[in-house]
Amino acid sequence: MIVLFVDFDYFFAQVEEILNPSLKGKPVVVCVYSGRTKDSGAVATSNYEARKLGIKAGMPIIKAKEIGKDAIFLPMRKEVYQQVSRRVMNIISGYGDKLEIASIDEAYLDITRRVKDFDEAKELARRLKAEVLKKERLRVTVGIGPNKVVAKIIADMNKPDGLGIIYPEEVKDFLHNLDISKVPGVGKITEEILRKAGINRLGDVVNKSGELVNLVGKSKANYLLSLANNTYHDPVESREITHRGRYVTLPENTRDLNRILPSLKRSIEEAYSKVDGIPMEIYVVAIMEDLDIMSKGKSFKFGVSQDRALSVAQELLNKILESDKRKLRRVGVRLGKITKSSTLEDFLH
DNA sequence: TCTGGGGTCCTAGGACCC
DNA sequence: TCTGGGGTCCTAGGACCC
Numbered sequence A: 001m002i003v004l005f006v007d008f009d010y011f012f013a014q015v016e017e018i019l020n021p022s023l024k025g026k027p028v029v030v031c032v033y034s035g036r037t038k039d040s041g042a043v044a045t046s047n048y049e050a051r052k053l054g055i056k057a058g059m060p061i062i063k064a065k066e067i068g069k070d071a072i073f074l075p076m077r078k079e080v081y082q083q084v085s086r087r088v089m090n091i092i093s094g095y096g097d098k099l100e101i102a103s104i105d106e107a108y109l110d111i112t113r114r115v116k117d118f119d120e121a122k123e124l125a126r127r128l129k130a131e132v133l134k135k136e137r138l139r140v141t142v143g144i145g146p147n148k149v150v151a152k153i154i155a156d157m158n159k160p161d162g163l164g165i166i167y168p169e170e171v172k173d174f175l176h177n178l179d180i181s182k183v184p185g186v187g188k189i190t191e192e193i194l195r196k197a198g199i200n201r202l203g204d205v206v207n208k209s210g211e212l213v214n215l216v217g218k219s220k221a222n223y224l225l226s227l228a229n230n231t232y233h234d235p236v237e238s239r240e241i242t243h244r245g246r247y248v249t250l251p252e253n254t255r256d257l258n259r260i261l262p263s264l265k266r267s268i269e270e271a272y273s274k275v276d277g278i279p280m281e282i283y284v285v286a287i288m289e290d291l292d293i294m295s296k297g298k299s300f301k302f303g304v305s306q307d308r309a310l311s312v313a314q315e316l317l318n319k320i321l322e323s324d325k326r327k328l329r330r331v332g333v334r335l336g337k338i339t340k341s342s343t344l345e346d347f348l349h
Numbered sequence B, C: 001t002c003t004g005g006g007g008t009c010c011t012a013g014g015a016c017c018c
Helices: A011-019 A048-053 A061-067 A078-093 A118-136 A148-156 A168-177 A188-196 A202-206 A209-216 A218-228 A257-274 A306-323 A344-348
Strands: A003-008 A028-033 A041-046 A072-075 A098-103 A106-110 A140-145 A163-165 A244-254 A278-288 A293-299 A328-339
Touching: A003 A078, A003 A118, A003 A148, A011 A028, A011 A041, A011 A078, A028 A048, A028 A061, A041 A061, A061 A072, A078 A098, A078 A106, A078 A118, A106 A148, A118 A140, A118 A163, A140 A148, A148 A163, A148 A168, A168 A202, A168 A218, A188 A209, A202 A209, A202 A218, A209 A218, A244 A257, A244 A278, A257 A306, A257 A328, A278 A306, A293 A306, A293 A328, A306 A328
Parallel strands: A028 A072, A140 A163
Antiparallel strands: A003 A106, A003 A140, A028 A041, A098 A106, A244 A328, A278 A293, A278 A328
């Protein structure tokens, strides 16, 4: 298998640069404003000039402004980036047989049948990068490997505007010596668990295979072991979005239904406008004042109309408020099991 | 410093059934 | 006093990713 992973460099900020070239060379910060106060919200992404100053994704806007007074702060324009993303994905898809879109700015491509070896794969990647640059003026980083995970890791190590490749004969050493924090799926919590058990490199899991399930659970243990033993062969497969959510920050932290319901209603309307079909699962998601996340949901044997969803969501919200004393900071709704039709009316007839 | 708004997959207990 | 062995579905929450 030969897999190519494509990562769009600092995507949202790069699109803003493309649309307004005078931004190039300056620190650019794309922000999600929550609307609470003038500068409340968080950084979605920043270009490399801003990263040099220390402005990174997830950082509060207030703090980013402190450390980068002269940086350019722009509001996120998701629809614009989504359109660019669709066009770029379309170009990429022409270079392989299967495209797996992992997010708005990442995709895996199976090129096994398009090239005879890894050197040809490298040539193909160069052409892909050149076409994306020429047609969309967008710079991307490409990783090439014998499976999805290796391709992603080597892309991460070659950002920005890079091309990284791991040849089949290099894979075993590469994976064995890889620091566990570099493995996709190993976050802060798993990293700490593994380090405490003396596992610092991916190769270390092989000797600890007995205790691994107890440390990280069956599925993550199998995942890490298959990687380390180089038997990981997850196929590149196109994916459908399974859930659609919409969440909004409340004007202030509260438990007052009169202040929560308008936001909940808006979330439902906007979530429904995003789905092509009718959901059979409704969840209310509440982010509490301390940013802890709670959710209550309900699934149905039939599709739930938007009107019905509003009353279902109110019941679920009440359950949350009954089961917890904290104030809510954000609230939203998540729709799942989206089918084409089949509402309650269809179900009864 | 005071914290957006999306997503995915997995776990675990209880209900329920054979 | 001892009381099987599965299986699936539902629900809530955890960890991770961008």
